Amino acid sequence: MTEITVKIKIDGEFKRFSYDGDLNISVTTLLEKLGGIEYSCSCLQGLCGSCAMVINSQPKLACQTFLSDEIMIHEYKLITIEPLSKFPVINDLKVDKSKLYDDLLECEQWIESDSKMNYDEIDFEYEMSLCLMCGCCVEACPNYDGNDFVGTPIAVSASKLISQETDSNHLKILKKKYKDKFYPHCVKSIACEDVCPMEIQTQRAISKMNKKAVWKLWQLIDRD
Amino acid sequence: MNINVVGCGLAGLSAAIKASELGASVSLISPNYSETSQSVMAMGGINAALNTKGENDSIENHYADTINGGCEINNPKAVFKLTNDAPKIIGWLEKLGVSFTRDNDGNVDLRYFGGQKYARTAYAGARTGKQLVTTLTSHCRKKEARGQVKRYVGWRFLSLIIKNHQCLGLIAINENTSEIRAFKGNVILASGGLNKLFGKTSGSVLNDGYATSKAFMQGVTLANLEMIQFHPTTIKTTNKRILITEAARGEGGKLFVNRDGKPWYFMKEWYPEFGELMPRDVVSRGIYKASNAGADEVYLDITHLDEHTIKVKLDEVYNICMKYLNLNPIYEPIPIFPGVHYFMGGIKTDENHKTNIEGLFAAGECSCQYHGANRLGGNSLLGAIHGGCIAAQNAYSTNIDTNESFIRKSLENEQKLFDSWRDGDEKNIVEAENELSDIMNASMGMYRNFDDLDNALQKLNVLKNMKIDSAGNYYDHVKINSLFVLASACIKTAIERKESRGAHQRSDYPETDENYQKTTCINFDGQIKISFEGLDD
Ligand SMILES: Cc1cc2nc3c(=O)[nH]c(=O)nc-3n(C[C@H](O)[C@H](O)[C@H](O)COP(=O)(O)OP(=O)(O)OC[C@H]3O[C@@H](n4cnc5c(N)ncnc54)[C@H](O)[C@@H]3O)c2cc1C
Ligand code: SF4
Ligand code: SF4
Numbered sequence: 097m098t099e100i101t102v103k104i105k106i107d108g109e110f111k112r113f114s115y116d117g118d119l120n121i122s123v124t125t126l127l128e129k130l131g132g133i134e135y136s137c138s139c140l141q142g143l144c145g146s147c148a149m150v151i152n153s154q155p156k157l158a159c160q161t162f163l164s165d166e167i168m169i170h171e172y173k174l175i176t177i178e179p180l181s182k183f184p185v186i187n188d189l190k191v192d193k194s195k196l197y198d199d200l201l202e203c204e205q206w207i208e209s210d211s212k213m214n215y216d217e218i219d220f221e222y223e224m225s226l227c228l229m230c231g232c233c234v235e236a237c238p239n240y241d242g243n244d245f246v247g248t249p250i251a252v253s254a255s256k257l258i259s260q261e262t263d264s265n266h267l268k269i270l271k272k273k274y275k276d277k278f279y280p281h282c283v284k285s286i287a288c289e290d291v292c293p294m295e296i297q298t299q300r301a302i303s304k305m306n307k308k309a310v311w312k313l314w315q316l317i318d319r320d
Numbered sequence: 321m322n323i324n325v326v327g328c329g330l331a332g333l334s335a336a337i338k339a340s341e342l343g344a345s346v347s348l349i350s351p352n353y354s355e356t357s358q359s360v361m362a363m364g365g366i367n368a369a370l371n372t373k374g375e376n377d378s379i380e381n382h383y384a385d386t387i388n389g390g391c392e393i394n395n396p397k398a399v400f401k402l403t404n405d406a407p408k409i410i411g412w413l414e415k416l417g418v419s420f421t422r423d424n425d426g427n428v429d430l431r432y433f434g435g436q437k438y439a440r441t442a443y444a445g446a447r448t449g450k451q452l453v454t455t456l457t458s459h460c461r462k463k464e465a466r467g468q469v470k471r472y473v474g475w476r477f478l479s480l481i482i483k484n485h486q487c488l489g490l491i492a493i494n495e496n497t498s499e500i501r502a503f504k505g506n507v508i509l510a511s512g513g514l515n516k517l518f519g520k521t522s523g524s525v526l527n528d529g530y531a532t533s534k535a536f537m538q539g540v541t542l543a544n545l546e547m548i549q550f551h552p553t554t555i556k557t558t559n560k561r562i563l564i565t566e567a568a569r570g571e572g573g574k575l576f577v578n579r580d581g582k583p584w585y586f587m588k589e590w591y592p593e594f595g596e597l598m599p600r601d602v603v604s605r606g607i608y609k610a611s612n613a614g615a616d617e618v619y620l621d622i623t624h625l626d627e628h629t630i631k632v633k634l635d636e637v638y639n640i641c642m643k644y645l646n647l648n649p650i651y652e653p654i655p656i657f658p659g660v661h662y663f664m665g666g667i668k669t670d671e672n673h674k675t676n677i678e679g680l681f682a683a684g685e686c687s688c689q690y691h692g693a694n695r696l697g698g699n700s701l702l703g704a705i706h707g708g709c710i711a712a713q714n715a716y717s718t719n720i721d722t723n724e725s726f727i728r729k730s731l732e733n734e735q736k737l738f739d740s741w742r743d744g745d746e747k748n749i750v751e752a753e754n755e756l757s758d759i760m761n762a763s764m765g766m767y768r769n770f771d772d773l774d775n776a777l778q779k780l781n782v783l784k785n786m787k788i789d790s791a792g793n794y795y796d797h798v799k800i801n802s803l804f805v806l807a808s809a810c811i812k813t814a815i816e817r818k819e820s821r822g823a824h825q826r827s828d829y830p831e832t833d834e835n836y837q838k839t840t841c842i843n844f845d846g847q848i849k850i851s852f853e854g855l856d857d
């Protein structure tokens with residue numbers, strides 16, 4: 097048992113708590129023990145993305161982040177917990193991620209046709225379907241600010257849908273939305289891939305989309 | 321036609337999609353986005369007799385296994401439809417773009433699951449539920465964009481609007497703003513299992529059982545509440561008991577306890593034909609017995625499987641063990657014990673997913689029709705999707721007169737209750753919830769007896785009369801008070817079913833009694849009333 101200091105950002109200011117107990121617990125269990133702090137959670141096992149928050153300056157899933165693994169705890173007996181900063185706070189650590197979902201709608205992330213079967217791409221499509229919409233990627237992204245740039249989840253989602261879609265009109269829309277709302281803003285800093293709790297290869301998604309949506313369009317424009 | 325769907329897991333999503341396809345205007349009401357519903361947690365797979373493995377599997381076999389697994393108190397008409405429609409549902413999901421794992425011939429691959437002799441469980445890697453939810457959510461988004469489905473995220477169901485045995489709509493509250501509003505039209509409840517009664521289960525903490533308890537108190541008939549599935553293999557972590565999917569046994573995982581310094585594979589010895597793949601209730605009881613009621617450690621061993629199978633087909637098992645137990649299942653067996661997992665009972669429906677109230681439907685884990693006394697692995701994802709679709713079809717063809725003034729009055733009443741409620745000061749809500757789950761865990765475990773159940777009822781009565789401090793949260797206030805009633809109803813069903821069948825085992829009535837080959841029906845008119853009725857009444 098070691099006594100640690102827990103700093104939690106509530107209403108923009110850090111409040112200090114102390115915790116004295118087993119360090120082999122997750123951050124959600126810590127919050128439960130402290131009591132009275134609002135945060136989102138559902139599965140408590142890293143499958144749903146609800147509990148994403150900033151822990152010792154890193155966006156992470158609180159239910160699979162263990163105190164005993166945090167270097168700050170070993171070095172300074174300290175843990176800081178903040179709500180994701182790129183979304184409006186509802187209360188304490190609970191944030192409103194509706195912008196991510198609105199963008200999926202705005203970028204028409206669905207298919208109009210029956211899905212094309214791509215035997216060689218099943219693994220890729222499977223991986224891209226794992227996105228939790230947790231928001232860790234956009235938290236880490238240097239360019240995402242909740243305005244025009246729609247962020248990594250769109251690239252991940254679109255990279256799967258464009259190989260399943262056969263409706264040529266909608267395919268054009270999927271590509272155009274990516275080209276307008278993702279491509280010009282992304283500087284390929286890879287920060288999103290580093291923090292993704294599902295280890296989704298976001299750069300593969302981005303490269304694929306760039307190749308299919310941007311590169312080809314440039315060629316078309318050249319020909320015109 | 322307005323259709324209001326409560327809950328956005330697979331049952332709610334399927335209902336919303338189907339209803340909007342038919343032309344309804346759908347409100348999809350839930351505190352969360354679909355990505356965080358319990359449905360995403362399902363790993364193992366979804367059943368359908370596709371018969372692509374040259375084993376001569378058939379819909380008849382699927383039907384027979386489901387009824388057999390349910391110890392013959394399933395609704396036979398509902399199971400008939402379910403198993404018959406299963407292959408079509410897989411076809412539909414393929415068309416929508418679900419990335420099912422494929423076999424060498426390019427067919428949807430099938431794996432073995434408990435209670436089924438044939439490979440019948442389709443799966444998508446180690447995350448079947450997640451893959452299904454991602455695809456259905458994307459499809460639902462298309463309906464949202466066209467204005468056919470409107471999502472109300474951050475909203476919780478509060479009560480039904482019922483007049484003369486007809487459901488005219490529902491009332492919901494916004495968690496963040498406390499706005500209360502009425503939604504008129506037919507209602508499909510798809511609010512998931514009764515997890516909160518037991519504190520934390522293998523499932524989502526969002527599924528608190530409130531919608532079921534409130535509907536019950538408003539006159540909706542429930543069924544088979546005593547049938548609570550203990551999943552044989554869950555591991556103890558500091559978060560909660562986490563499930564190790566049945567697929568681990570389907571791929572060849574073995575259960576053992578140490579006897580005289582050697583592993584004893586008790587399931588193989590007791591059930592040579594099916595071994596570890598007996599239905600879940602049987603495996604859970606086997607573990608209980610072999611471990612001397614939990615005194616000895618029981619292990620799930622997958623160390624003999626090749627590394628590729630563990631890391632690819634069972635990657636979730638690998639991740640969970642590494643993350644939460646610091647144990648590498650490639651080299652070490654996993655210590656397990658049964659844990660509360662699934663509620664076979666809930667809102668009683670017929671094969672059309674109609675409840676006893678006209679205009680009210682229920683689907684998914686909150687409802688009761690398919691699974692009898694024990695659900696087969698892989699049948700609940702199927703049941704949730706199938707149920708959502710069938711409920712939508714029937715809701716669409718049910719016309720209820722709208723009675724605007726009655727709806728307005730109901731809303732005003734709810735608003736008055738909200739304006740006038742006061743927190744109690746006798747017990748805080750966290751303590752009350754903990755006591756509730758302690759009572760349920762102590763009395764409604766794998767083996768039950770009259771003395772424990774009766775004792776639990778008395779404790780609940782004390783708790784019920786306390787004034788709970790809900791920390792200023794109205795939803796929590798109404799929730800905890802109606803969960804007390806639901807918990808009492810569960811315990812009473814367990815008292816009244818004086819036999820052992822499937823998930824309901826009475827140490828004081830260890831035999832199965834044919835007189836109870838019936839549905840346990842639970843009604844409320846100020847008092848909890850229990851009766852036993854014919855299986856498809
Ligand atoms: C770990 C795990 C593994 C599983 N694996 C499998 C498997 O391999 N195969 C299989 O067939 N089944 C499996 N299951 C079971 C299966 O996942 C569920 O039974 C099924 O997904 C239930 O779907 P649903 O739509 O009924 O409910 P859920 O997905 O639980 O959704 C319920 C919805 O209702 C909402 N809700 C709750 N209360 C309210 C309220 N008051 N107001 C508004 N909304 C509310 C919730 O927020 C949620 O959106 C597994 C379950 C778990 C926990
Ligand atoms: S891409 Fe990864 S980090 Fe981003 S929302 Fe999806 S799961 Fe989360
Ligand atoms: S690659 Fe960099 S800029 Fe592009 S989305 Fe990811 S984090 Fe943002």
Ligand code: FES
Nearest residue numbers: 138140144145159
């Ligand atoms: S609660 Fe689901 S990921 Fe943490």
